[in-house]
Amino acid sequence: MRRSMLFLPGNNPNMLINADVFGADAVIFDLEDAVSPDEKDAARILVRNALKYMDYGNTEIVVRINSIDENGFWSKDLDEIIPLKPSMIMPTKVTNAEYVKKLSDYMTAIEQKSGIPEGTVKLIPLIETAMGVENAYEIAVADERVVAIFLGGEDLTADLCCVRTKEGDEIFYARCRMVNAARAAGKDVYDTPFTDVNDDEGLIVDAKKAKSLGFTGKASIAPRHVKGINEVFSPTQEEVDYAYEVLEAIETAKKQGKGAISLRGKMIDAPIVLRANQVIAAYESIKGGSAR
Amino acid sequence: MSKLVKNLKEAITLCGLKDGMTISFHHHLRNGDYVLNAVVDEIAAMGIKDINLHASSLFDIHLPVIEHIKNGVITGIETDYISTGVGKQLSQGILKNPIIFRTHGGRPADIISGRSHIDVAFVAAPSSDKMGNITGKNGKSACGSLGYAFADAMCADKVVVVTDNIVDYPMYDYSIPETNIDYVVNVDKIGNPSGIVSGTTKITRDPVGLVMADYAAKVIKASSLLKDGFSFQTGAGGASLAAAKYLKDIMLAEKITGSYCMGGITGYMVDMLNCGCFESLMDVQCFDLDAVNSLRTNPKHKEVSAEHYASPDVKSNLVNSLDVVILGATEIDTDFNVNVHTDSSGCIMGGSGGHSDAAAGAKLTMIIAPLVRARVSVITDRVTCISTPGNTVDVLVTQRGIAINPLRTELRDRLKDAGLPVVDIFDLKKKADSICGEAKIERAKGKVIANVLYRDASLIDTIRMI
Structure with a gap:
C-alpha cells in the first residue's frame, strides 16, 4: 500500500542514499522540475547509480522523468533508468492516451533490449493540465502498465489561470474527476503535494480532505510531512476493528445459513463488506504501523 | 586602592612572567576572542619564550598563535578542544612539546589539585570593577557564564582580568570575586560579539x-x-x-x-x-x-x-x-x-x-x-x-x-x-x-603530538603527527 510518496531531487546524493529512511511508502526520484537543464545528465547518472547500488528495502522506487516535449530528455531518462527496473516511471504533463502508449512502446523496446520481462516497469502518469484532467479516464486505461494516476496541482493551476491556495477550492473539480476516473478504471490515485513545508497542521487538513475524496494516498515534497500523510491514510484502529467485526458477522451468518445479517443495528450489504476488505488489506499491508 | 594597570605589558611585567612559565585563558569569548592573541603578541614583543599555553579551548580566531609556535614563544599547549583550522596546523607536528588534552571536568580537577600549575591566568571579563569583581552577563562583549574561568582565577599564582567594560565598585552581581584577582587591564575590545555568541542557534533543516x-x-x-x-x-x-x-x-x-x-x-x-x-x-x-x-x-x-x-x-x-x-x-x-x-x-x-x-x-x-x-x-x-x-x-x-x-x-x-x-x-x-x-x-605513524587524558588524568590515547 502506498500512503505517502516522497519527492526527492535526483541531483542530491545525500537524499538518494538516504531515500528509505524517511518512512515514505514510495519515493520519487525527480529528474524533472527539481533538476536544472544543465544538470539533467548528472542527475540521470546519479539516480541510475543509486538504483544500481542501493538497497531500498521495502520502499518502492518511482522515477519522475522529463516530459515528452522537452528536448528529448525523456528518452535519455528512460534509456538510463529502465534497465535498473524501478517499480514505476512517472511521466509528466500527460494529456492523453497516445502519450502513454508512446512512452510504453519505448519502455518495451528498452526492456526487450535489456532482457527484462515486458511490462516489468509500471507507469503512474502525472496529470497536471486541464486537458489531462479531462482525459483522466482514457489515460488511466491507456496501457496495462498504468497502475495509478497522479494529480499535479501546481502546474494545473497555472494551466487553469488561477492561483493555488491552501484551501484548494480551485482544484476541487480536478481532484474529484481524477478520483472518479481512477476508480472507474480500477486504478489507484494520488493527490498533489501540500507545498508549505513549514505548515504541519495545514498538511493534515489537506491530507484529510484528499482522503475524504477517495485518494489512495498523497505525495510530499518534504520528508517531515511523510509521518502526517501516513497517519491520515492509515486505517484507524476503530475502522480496523469494525472491518474485522463485519467479516466475522458474515462468516457467522454463512454458517447459520442466513442470507441477510445486521451488525450494530445496520444491515451488512456488499459495499460494506467490500469496504471492510479494503480496510483490512490496507491494515495488513502496513502491519498497523504509522510513520516508520 | 585600584588594581587597574596601564596595559597588558605592565600587567605581564608585574606578574613576573618569565621563559618557561604557564599562562591560561578561558574560552567563553569563543571564536570572537581578542584577548588570547593580544596577550601572546605582547609576550612575544617582550622577548619572552618557551611559554606553555593553558586554554580551556582554542578556536580558529587563535590561528595567529601558530606563528608564535613557529618562533618558539609557545612551546606547549594544554587544552580541552582545538577547532579545525588550528588543529590542522598542529597536526603537522610544529609544537615542541606534545599537546595535553583534558576534559572540561578533568581540567579544573587538575588545576585545583595542583597536578596542573598555572603561573599567570588572563581572564577575559565582559564587565569588571576596578578591583576585579567580574561577570560575563553584562557589557558590550557579554558572553554569559564564565564557568570555565573559575578554577584558573582561584588557583593561578597571578590573575589578570582583561575587560572592556569597567563598572562602579563594588559589582554586586559578580561571578568571580576580587579576592583572587591581582591586576585589571582595561582595553578597547576584548572580543567581537558576533563571534562570541551567535544571534540565535537554529535546529537543523536537514x-x-x-x-x-x-x-x-x-x-x-x-x-x-x-x-x-x-x-x-x-x-x-x-x-x-x-x-x-x-x-x-x-x-x-x-x-x-x-x-x-x-x-x-x-x-x-x-x-x-x-x-x-x-x-x-x-x-x-x-x-x-x-x-x-x-x-x-x-x-x-x-x-x-x-x-x-x-x-x-x-x-x-x-x-x-x-x-x-x-x-x-x-x-x-x-x-x-x-x-x-x-x-x-x-x-x-x-x-x-x-x-x-x-x-x-x-x-x-x-x-x-x-x-x-x-x-x-x-x-x-x-x-x-x-x-x-x-x-x-x-x-x-x-x-x-x-x-x-x-x-x-x-x-x-x-x-x-x-x-x-x-x-x-x-x-x-x-x-x-x-x-x-x-x-x-x-x-598516522609520526611522533606523538598529543597525549589525551581521560577525566581522571589517566592517559587514554595519543595522537600522532600526520
Missing part, C-alpha cells in the same frame, strides 16, 4: 538530521528515565537541538517537569525552561544571545563552574546526576568507543570538551551521528583516537537504526518493545560499508 532527532527523542521516552525530575544535557549541534525540540513536545504533551537542563546553553534550552519543561538551567557556557539574556534575568538560570559541572575530584557534580546526555561523534567503533578529537585521517579537529565527563556521569549516554559522512562510515573497527571509552556509551542513533551497547540489555529490550528500529552495531557497520565500501584507514 531531513536526515531530523530523522535522527526524532529517534533520539523516542529513545529517551522509551528509556523509563523521562519522568518528573528528569535531567538532561545536549549539545548545540543542529540534530541535538532538534532532538531537544521533539523532547520538549513529548514533555509538554505528557506534562513532565524535569529538574535541570545543563551544558552549553542555547535559546532552545531557555525556551524549555520558560515552558515549564525544567525547573532550572545549570549553565557552564552560553551559546547564544537568548541564553545570555536569560542568565542575566532569570534566577532559575544559574551560572555554574566547570568544577561543579564535571570535575571527578569533587564530592558531587552535575554530570553525575544527569539522566540523559546527547553527544556527537566523528567516529564510533564497534566497542562504542567514541572519537571527537580527530577526523578519520588523524587530523586534530576537536576535543572532548565535556563529552567524556557527561558520558561517564549520565544514566543514558546517546551518540547521534549520520551513518555515512563525506563518503566514510561513522562506524569503524577501531576509532582513530579514543576520546570517550565505550563502556560509558549506551546508544548510537543513526538514521538507519539504533545500536545499543551489549552491556545494556534492559535498555535494548525497552527500545525494542517501543517499536524502535534496534540494530546490531555490526549490522549497521555492514550497511554503511555496503554504501561507501570499507574504508582503508591508514594510521
Whole structure:
C-alpha cells in the first residue's frame, strides 16, 4: 500500500542514499522540475547509480522523468533508468492516451533490449493540465502498465489561470474527476503535494480532505510531512476493528445459513463488506504501523 | 586602592612572567576572542619564550598563535578542544612539546589539585570593577557564564582580568570575586560579539538530521528515565537541538517537569525552561544571545563552574546526576568507543570538551551521528583516537537504526518493545560499508603530538603527527 510518496531531487546524493529512511511508502526520484537543464545528465547518472547500488528495502522506487516535449530528455531518462527496473516511471504533463502508449512502446523496446520481462516497469502518469484532467479516464486505461494516476496541482493551476491556495477550492473539480476516473478504471490515485513545508497542521487538513475524496494516498515534497500523510491514510484502529467485526458477522451468518445479517443495528450489504476488505488489506499491508 | 594597570605589558611585567612559565585563558569569548592573541603578541614583543599555553579551548580566531609556535614563544599547549583550522596546523607536528588534552571536568580537577600549575591566568571579563569583581552577563562583549574561568582565577599564582567594560565598585552581581584577582587591564575590545555568541542557534533543516532527532527523542521516552525530575544535557549541534525540540513536545504533551537542563546553553534550552519543561538551567557556557539574556534575568538560570559541572575530584557534580546526555561523534567503533578529537585521517579537529565527563556521569549516554559522512562510515573497527571509552556509551542513533551497547540489555529490550528500529552495531557497520565500501584507514605513524587524558588524568590515547 502506498500512503505517502516522497519527492526527492535526483541531483542530491545525500537524499538518494538516504531515500528509505524517511518512512515514505514510495519515493520519487525527480529528474524533472527539481533538476536544472544543465544538470539533467548528472542527475540521470546519479539516480541510475543509486538504483544500481542501493538497497531500498521495502520502499518502492518511482522515477519522475522529463516530459515528452522537452528536448528529448525523456528518452535519455528512460534509456538510463529502465534497465535498473524501478517499480514505476512517472511521466509528466500527460494529456492523453497516445502519450502513454508512446512512452510504453519505448519502455518495451528498452526492456526487450535489456532482457527484462515486458511490462516489468509500471507507469503512474502525472496529470497536471486541464486537458489531462479531462482525459483522466482514457489515460488511466491507456496501457496495462498504468497502475495509478497522479494529480499535479501546481502546474494545473497555472494551466487553469488561477492561483493555488491552501484551501484548494480551485482544484476541487480536478481532484474529484481524477478520483472518479481512477476508480472507474480500477486504478489507484494520488493527490498533489501540500507545498508549505513549514505548515504541519495545514498538511493534515489537506491530507484529510484528499482522503475524504477517495485518494489512495498523497505525495510530499518534504520528508517531515511523510509521518502526517501516513497517519491520515492509515486505517484507524476503530475502522480496523469494525472491518474485522463485519467479516466475522458474515462468516457467522454463512454458517447459520442466513442470507441477510445486521451488525450494530445496520444491515451488512456488499459495499460494506467490500469496504471492510479494503480496510483490512490496507491494515495488513502496513502491519498497523504509522510513520516508520 | 585600584588594581587597574596601564596595559597588558605592565600587567605581564608585574606578574613576573618569565621563559618557561604557564599562562591560561578561558574560552567563553569563543571564536570572537581578542584577548588570547593580544596577550601572546605582547609576550612575544617582550622577548619572552618557551611559554606553555593553558586554554580551556582554542578556536580558529587563535590561528595567529601558530606563528608564535613557529618562533618558539609557545612551546606547549594544554587544552580541552582545538577547532579545525588550528588543529590542522598542529597536526603537522610544529609544537615542541606534545599537546595535553583534558576534559572540561578533568581540567579544573587538575588545576585545583595542583597536578596542573598555572603561573599567570588572563581572564577575559565582559564587565569588571576596578578591583576585579567580574561577570560575563553584562557589557558590550557579554558572553554569559564564565564557568570555565573559575578554577584558573582561584588557583593561578597571578590573575589578570582583561575587560572592556569597567563598572562602579563594588559589582554586586559578580561571578568571580576580587579576592583572587591581582591586576585589571582595561582595553578597547576584548572580543567581537558576533563571534562570541551567535544571534540565535537554529535546529537543523536537514531531513536526515531530523530523522535522527526524532529517534533520539523516542529513545529517551522509551528509556523509563523521562519522568518528573528528569535531567538532561545536549549539545548545540543542529540534530541535538532538534532532538531537544521533539523532547520538549513529548514533555509538554505528557506534562513532565524535569529538574535541570545543563551544558552549553542555547535559546532552545531557555525556551524549555520558560515552558515549564525544567525547573532550572545549570549553565557552564552560553551559546547564544537568548541564553545570555536569560542568565542575566532569570534566577532559575544559574551560572555554574566547570568544577561543579564535571570535575571527578569533587564530592558531587552535575554530570553525575544527569539522566540523559546527547553527544556527537566523528567516529564510533564497534566497542562504542567514541572519537571527537580527530577526523578519520588523524587530523586534530576537536576535543572532548565535556563529552567524556557527561558520558561517564549520565544514566543514558546517546551518540547521534549520520551513518555515512563525506563518503566514510561513522562506524569503524577501531576509532582513530579514543576520546570517550565505550563502556560509558549506551546508544548510537543513526538514521538507519539504533545500536545499543551489549552491556545494556534492559535498555535494548525497552527500545525494542517501543517499536524502535534496534540494530546490531555490526549490522549497521555492514550497511554503511555496503554504501561507501570499507574504508582503508591508514594510521598516522609520526611522533606523538598529543597525549589525551581521560577525566581522571589517566592517559587514554595519543595522537600522532600526520
